Amino acid sequence: MSGFTKAALLMAGLALSACSNNGLLTGDGSNGAAGAGDFVAGSPDDPTSIAYFQQTVGDRVLFLVDQSTLTEEGRSLLLSQANWLLENTSFTAVIEGHADEQGTREYNLALGARRANAVQEFLVSRGVAANRLRTVSFGKERPLEICSAEACYAQNRRAVTILTSGLSS
Amino acid sequence: MMRLFATLLAGLMVLGQLAAAQSGPLRIEITEGVIEPLPYAVPDFVAEDGGAKDYGAQLARVIAEDLNGTGLFREIPAKAHISQITNFASPVQFADWKAVNAQALVTGAVSVSGNNLEVKFRVYDVFAGQELGNGLRFKGTTEGWRRMAHKVADAVYSRITGEGGYFDSRVVFVSETGPKNDRKKRLAIMDYDGAGLQYLTDSSTIVLAPRFSPKGDKVLYTSYETGFPRVFILDVGSVKRRALEDQDGTMSFAPRFSPDGKSVLMSITQGGNTDIYRMDISSGRQTQLTNSPGIDTAPSYSPDGSKIVFESDRSGNQQLYVMSAKGGEPTRISFGQGRYGTPVWSPRGDLIAFTKQNKGRFHIGVMRTDGSEERLLTASFLDEGPTWAPNGRVIMFTRETQGAKGSSSLYSVDVSGRNLKKIRLNGGASDPSWSPLQ
Numbered sequence: 042m043s044g045f046t047k048a049a050l051l052m053a054g055l056a057l058s059a060c061s062n063n064g065l066l067t068g069d070g071s072n073g074a075a076g077a078g079d080f081v082a083g084s085p086d087d088p089t090s091i092a093y094f095q096q097t098v099g100d101r102v103l104f105l106v107d108q109s110t111l112t113e114e115g116r117s118l119l120l121s122q123a124n125w126l127l128e129n130t131s132f133t134a135v136i137e138g139h140a141d142e143q144g145t146r147e148y149n150l151a152l153g154a155r156r157a158n159a160v161q162e163f164l165v166s167r168g169v170a171a172n173r174l175r176t177v178s179f180g181k182e183r184p185l186e187i188c189s190a191e192a193c194y195a196q197n198r199r200a201v202t203i204l205t206s207g208l209s210s
Numbered sequence: 211m212m213r214l215f216a217t218l219l220a221g222l223m224v225l226g227q228l229a230a231a232q233s234g235p236l237r238i239e240i241t242e243g244v245i246e247p248l249p250y251a252v253p254d255f256v257a258e259d260g261g262a263k264d265y266g267a268q269l270a271r272v273i274a275e276d277l278n279g280t281g282l283f284r285e286i287p288a289k290a291h292i293s294q295i296t297n298f299a300s301p302v303q304f305a306d307w308k309a310v311n312a313q314a315l316v317t318g319a320v321s322v323s324g325n326n327l328e329v330k331f332r333v334y335d336v337f338a339g340q341e342l343g344n345g346l347r348f349k350g351t352t353e354g355w356r357r358m359a360h361k362v363a364d365a366v367y368s369r370i371t372g373e374g375g376y377f378d379s380r381v382v383f384v385s386e387t388g389p390k391n392d393r394k395k396r397l398a399i400m401d402y403d404g405a406g407l408q409y410l411t412d413s414s415t416i417v418l419a420p421r422f423s424p425k426g427d428k429v430l431y432t433s434y435e436t437g438f439p440r441v442f443i444l445d446v447g448s449v450k451r452r453a454l455e456d457q458d459g460t461m462s463f464a465p466r467f468s469p470d471g472k473s474v475l476m477s478i479t480q481g482g483n484t485d486i487y488r489m490d491i492s493s494g495r496q497t498q499l500t501n502s503p504g505i506d507t508a509p510s511y512s513p514d515g516s517k518i519v520f521e522s523d524r525s526g527n528q529q530l531y532v533m534s535a536k537g538g539e540p541t542r543i544s545f546g547q548g549r550y551g552t553p554v555w556s557p558r559g560d561l562i563a564f565t566k567q568n569k570g571r572f573h574i575g576v577m578r579t580d581g582s583e584e585r586l587l588t589a590s591f592l593d594e595g596p597t598w599a600p601n602g603r604v605i606m607f608t609r610e611t612q613g614a615k616g617s618s619s620l621y622s623v624d625v626s627g628r629n630l631k632k633i634r635l636n637g638g639a640s641d642p643s644w645s646p647l648q
Contacts, residue, residue: 107527109482142592142610143567143570143592144551144567145508145521145528145551145552145565145567145594145595146418146419146552146594146595146641147419147463147464147477147507147508147521147551147552148505148507148508148521148523148528148551150418150432150439150461150463150464150479150507151477151479151484151505151507152505154461154479154482154484155482155483155505157482158481158482159482162482175459176482177437177438177439177461178439178461178479179416182393182416182418183391184390184391185391186391187389187390187391187613187614187616188613188614189591189612189613189614189616
């Protein structure tokens, strides 16, 4: 695994330094902990860019309380993700699964893994090569929204597809 | 020695492991479930040489904090004392201590030679006019003076309650800083009372749920150091660490040592499915213990190593199960309303502590190992992750407050549900694991 991780971390580091130079760092830190999601790479007008994937295709799906079943809305968004990944074959992705704070730590880690896995399975079923996708769970460790109310919890029960570009292998 | 506090214990313990209440010269009166703490005095320890001067008072203060902190003892303050203890060997003036209603009296002396500290002490049953057990002497370093105080307090607690002590123990936990959506976490270790804080890792990566080895010399925890959750093992003395499990495409978490310290239980997730595995630490050999399509996690051994309690959502939501340590068909033990998780077997073997989620509230509770006699000890927005004091009488856990500025703290509570209190620490803290007595 280390090859994959190191490459992802390396990319994150490179892109991060690029961002601090040209101010492309997004303010919302929206994707959580993986690093690669904390910045926007490329222009959102370029349909082959990470920015386009995040903003136009949509990089995340949301889940109901204690569920990992994909919603209709989620499946439709993931279909677009799958199509985009099939077009842009130089990208790999880590799918991050997250849970809201209403749960015990260990259970939420496992629940986040289920959510990430549901996304991975869907993408693979639509033709994306399994070896381009990895999953990771953050449980309740990286909430996006910090209020203790359903409005925030709903945004935190998510699976986010974090792209890494430029790996030609 | 007679169990002088049998009455108190019968009320507190709920478990009735002790024989019927015996009467004795020292007793805590329980009236309608309310415990009247036992009044006692611990005058400053006598300094037997010039170098010991500061320690005499400090030792007595830490001993008093330990005893008072249990909620079972009430200190008669020094300003009320009639007699002064100026010579450890002189006879105690029991009438003076009776007059201030001190039922127990702890006297001690301390001497210093270089970096070495020697503490001796005696415990008296004031109203019986006699010593309780024999005087004891501890030797240590001046640096370790707090531990010496904890050892004295453990001995006093033990002699008066008939129970093992828990003051000379440590807690490993996750120290937290920063907002909820960017929380920095690092492993830290402290004395059970919050003193002597040391960090074991930096905050460069998420670390979760450390667990002490049976000897207290190693810690298992979950780290995102590789980018993915992995179980690590860390040596407390050298702070050296290594990943225990590093299989491609998996994540591992929720580790816990076996009672002999040779193997580890953990959850491994593969393809979204989480099962419990045992791993031999030296060989790395893994054995799969559960095989359900559900989430099987948070395993904990019975103290004799024969059984494992864990949580599983195989029934549709989180519940507690007990299985043989070899795996096989588990028996569900939780049947109340709500969800049950993070079960931990008491070091006494009699109870299982757990986290319960019901109607939007979280509780720490205990039940017998067959699931009977469930009792909830706490209730809040978010309580989770109980850990047992070495004597199985006190539980420490994480409490997180609600809202955007919510933060985590460690709390402890008696197994009776009494004496809930926050551990004094700077900054946030979560996921405590209590060491054995040192």
